[in-house]
Every structure is written in C-alpha cells, then in structure tokens.
Amino acid sequence: MAPRQRGATDPAGERELLSAGDVARTVARMAHQIIEKTSLGAPSAPEVVLMGIPTRGVPLAHRLGSRIAEFSGVEVGTGTLDITLYRDDLRRGPTRPLEATSLPDGGVDDKLVVLVDDVLFSGRTIRAALDALRDHGRPRAVQLAVLVDRGHRELPIRADYVGKNVPTARSEEVHVLLTEFDDRDGVVLR
Amino acid sequence: MRHLLSTEGIDPGLATAVLDTAARLKQALEGREVRKLPTLRGRTVITVFYENSTRTRVSFEIAGKWMSADVVNVSSSGSSVGKGESLRDTALTLAAAGADCVIVRHPASGAAHRLAGWLHEAGTSVVNAGDGTHEHPTQALLDAATLRERLGDLRDRRVAIVGDVLHSRVARSNVHLLTALGAEVTLIAPPTLLPAGVENWPVHVSHELDAELPSQDAVMLLRVQAERMHGGFFPSAREYSIAYGLNENRLRLLPDHAVVLHPGPMLRGMEIASSVADSPRAAITDQVRNGVHVRMAVLYHLLAHEEETS
Numbered sequence: 001m002a003p004r005q006r007g008a009t010d011p012a013g014e015r016e017l018l019s020a021g022d023v024a025r026t027v028a029r030m031a032h033q034i035i036e037k038t039s040l041g042a043p044s045a046p047e048v049v050l051m052g053i054p055t056r057g058v059p060l061a062h063r064l065g066s067r068i069a070e071f072s073g074v075e076v077g078t079g080t081l082d083i084t085l086y087r088d089d090l091r092r093g094p095t096r097p098l099e100a101t102s103l104p105d106g107g108v109d110d111k112l113v114v115l116v117d118d119v120l121f122s123g124r125t126i127r128a129a130l131d132a133l134r135d136h137g138r139p140r141a142v143q144l145a146v147l148v149d150r151g152h153r154e155l156p157i158r159a160d161y162v163g164k165n166v167p168t169a170r171s172e173e174v175h176v177l178l179t180e181f182d183d184r185d186g187v188v189l190r
Numbered sequence: 191m192r193h194l195l196s197t198e199g200i201d202p203g204l205a206t207a208v209l210d211t212a213a214r215l216k217q218a219l220e221g222r223e224v225r226k227l228p229t230l231r232g233r234t235v236i237t238v239f240y241e242n243s244t245r246t247r248v249s250f251e252i253a254g255k256w257m258s259a260d261v262v263n264v265s266s267s268g269s270s271v272g273k274g275e276s277l278r279d280t281a282l283t284l285a286a287a288g289a290d291c292v293i294v295r296h297p298a299s300g301a302a303h304r305l306a307g308w309l310h311e312a313g314t315s316v317v318n319a320g321d322g323t324h325e326h327p328t329q330a331l332l333d334a335a336t337l338r339e340r341l342g343d344l345r346d347r348r349v350a351i352v353g354d355v356l357h358s359r360v361a362r363s364n365v366h367l368l369t370a371l372g373a374e375v376t377l378i379a380p381p382t383l384l385p386a387g388v389e390n391w392p393v394h395v396s397h398e399l400d401a402e403l404p405s406q407d408a409v410m411l412l413r414v415q416a417e418r419m420h421g422g423f424f425p426s427a428r429e430y431s432i433a434y435g436l437n438e439n440r441l442r443l444l445p446d447h448a449v450v451l452h453p454g455p456m457l458r459g460m461e462i463a464s465s466v467a468d469s470p471r472a473a474i475t476d477q478v479r480n481g482v483h484v485r486m487a488v489l490y491h492l493l494a495h496e497e498e499t500s
Binding site: 090131 | 191207210211214215217218222223224226227228229257490491494495496
C-alpha cells in the first residue's frame, strides 16, 4: 500500500494532519520547549511535574517525560489527573466512568505543574483540571501543553506549549491517535 | 440507574461499574488535603430514617457532603412523621421541596419500592437504605467493595454468610449481589433462622459452621437482631455463640487469606470474639470506610448524568 499523503482526504473522509513521525518530532520539540521555558536543571529553577489528563494526555505526558529526561538528564515527576468529577457538563450526558488519579511522590505543592492533554478545544476540560489541581495542593505555577490546539475557546485559556495549531470547523472532529490506545500514532480530522 | 432499591437481578456490569467508581473515588480522595469534590454541587439529597441508624445515615451524609450535595437529614422523631403523616405525603413533600434524591430506611419491607413509585414522576431518585427484612443494597455493595479489595475478582470466590439469615436484609442483598458477581455463597444458620424457600435461592445451605470454614475465602457474620427476635429461634445467646460464634479456634480453620466481615453493630463475645474482631483478618473498619466511597459512587451513578426523559 502506498503511504498516505499528508493532508489528503482518504475515502473514509479522514484527513491526516500529523503522521506518526510528525507526532514523535512534535513531542520532541515540545520537550525542548518545556526544558527551555522552565529552565529545567538550572539551580534556581522550580521542580517540574507533568500531569497527564486522561485518556490520551497520560501517555503524552509519559512520552514528554522520557524525552525531557533524554535531552536534559533531569527525571521529571509524571502523574495522572482525572477531571471527570470536576466537569461542568456531567448532567449533559450518560454516566462517565472515572479514570485513575495519581500524583508523583511529593505531590504538587510548590512545583511547576505542566498539564498535558491531547486536544485543546473549548477550554472547559482545562478549567476543570485547574479546579482539580487546587484540591490536591498549591502548585507554584501551572502551564499547559497540548498536542493540538483546534480553537473554538469558550473560556479565556491558552496553552503554553502547542504541538500544532489546527484551524477547524466546529462540526469537524480532531482525533489524536496513540499506539497505547489505537493501532497507530497520528492526528486525523474526521 | 434511576433508583437503587434492590440488588435482586442487578446487572453485573452496572454493579461492577459502581464498585469501580467507588475504588476510583477512594483512590482520588486518599491523602488529599481537601476531601470535597464539586461533582454534585446544587443537588439536594434527603435522608429519611424511620429506624435508628448511625453508620448508614452518617455514611450517606458524609458521601453527599464530600460530593458537595446539600444533605438534609429527617428522622422520624421530631418531624411530621412523628405526627402521623403518611409515607406518601412525606415523600411528596420532600420532592416538592426540591429533593433530587431521597434515601430511605423503613421498618416495612417494600417501603422503598413504594416510595420510588410515588416519586418517579417527580424525577426524584430513591435509594433503599434498608427496608424491613427485605434488602439493604448499599451494604451489599460496600461488602463487595471490601471483598474485592482483599481478594481481587470475586468470580468463583467462596463466601459464607453466617447467622440470622431469616431477618437479615444484609444477607438477602449480599446473596443477590455476590452471585451476580460470580461468587459462590453458602448460608450457615440454624434451621430456625433460615427463610422459607431458601432452597430456591442460588446458594448452598449448611448448619455446620466448622465443616464449611476451611473452604471459604470470606466469612460474613450477621447481627443477631434482638429487636426482631420475638420467638424462640435459638435456645440462648450462649448456645448460639457456641454453635455459630466466630472465635479464635474457628478463625484458625479458615484459609490464611480469608477475610472476616461484619455489617455492625457487633455483639462482641456472642457473634464474634473480641480478638477476632480486632485481628487483621477482620475487615470491619474497612467496610465502614468503603461505605462512604460506595455511597458516593451510588450518588454519582444516580445523579451525575443526563436526566432520563421517560
């Protein structure tokens, strides 16, 4: 089978925005940006903690963490922050199952927490994440890293690290595919 | 899930989902400075207890409060119930006052079902917190949560329920739930304390505690309910204790991994020896702790989703 042409729409109505290789390069670039912006490893720099938001933010946080360790030699703590119980739209759908929450050793107090999610859309998930984080402790600062920013914000929230900005129509769906959950890495528009 | 009235015929998938939610909630709240979630903000939960209870009422109250619901307690003394108002009128009053969920304990079997019928139109959920000798579904769920914590998956696990099965809503709810989750249940009681028709239940029945203990993964002791003992169900407390009390010698008959449960309140020295109740094999305080998380999970499954339109 010929390799799929990036940007081309396949017969299933799926347009590839990022290939597997693009995802790997994007994660590597974001890791470099996090190292630079947080002065990771510098004597006076705050301790950095990556908190992945389920589902796909979690493996992304782990991938970022291992890249950061590779590039800077600093092992950053990685955790999982489930925000389901903090959503403001729980009554708008069927019962949502809860995911795990786990903080790295030492918690989040006085740390620089980088929230990691796959797609930034309305901003409501991130607001819920900020609320959830507040109940777990008091970080020194919170930043946001997303693989894709697709726009259509409903709240004044922006990301500190963006893998790719994708202008979308509201009716379109952006899917981040990761081998941990899907059969391949990539970002597609459906 | 609209109401939680019974574990009879409960969908194993739903039961597992509630237990998974409870485990997640426990993990999410562990070691946190703030044990309060905004999930049910603006929802009103009313507990109506026509029978005395400390642990169940407090457990529901804490569960509601930890999820930011407004929790109101009504007890039969000091309310219109004491003035002779009917259950139906009390229920309709609570629904009209804005209750999203009514948690009811009542001495009459079937009271929660009746209540659910009256409140269905109003869109109010009902949780059965014990109705007569019929059911106590959240107790069964917290027992299952405790067993899952200690034993893992309950499929093909063997659980003995010992004591006054006849009067026990805890036993009834547990039989339904544990068998739905794939466990094998053995009821162990004197013949006078087994209900009629028990042979049609999906359980083994035995009168010999010592013979059954070596093959069990868990033993659940039931309270001997003095308030329901109006006839000669057994000769004396001492005799009951000799035949069915869990003492240290009996504890040694159990496999090493086996867990001891008791729904409380315990009659130490009669149903269970003090040293057994305080041993690490007993999960009695775990049951109470899990009770809060299970009730939070139940409220979550009842209240934190789209309203059913039917």
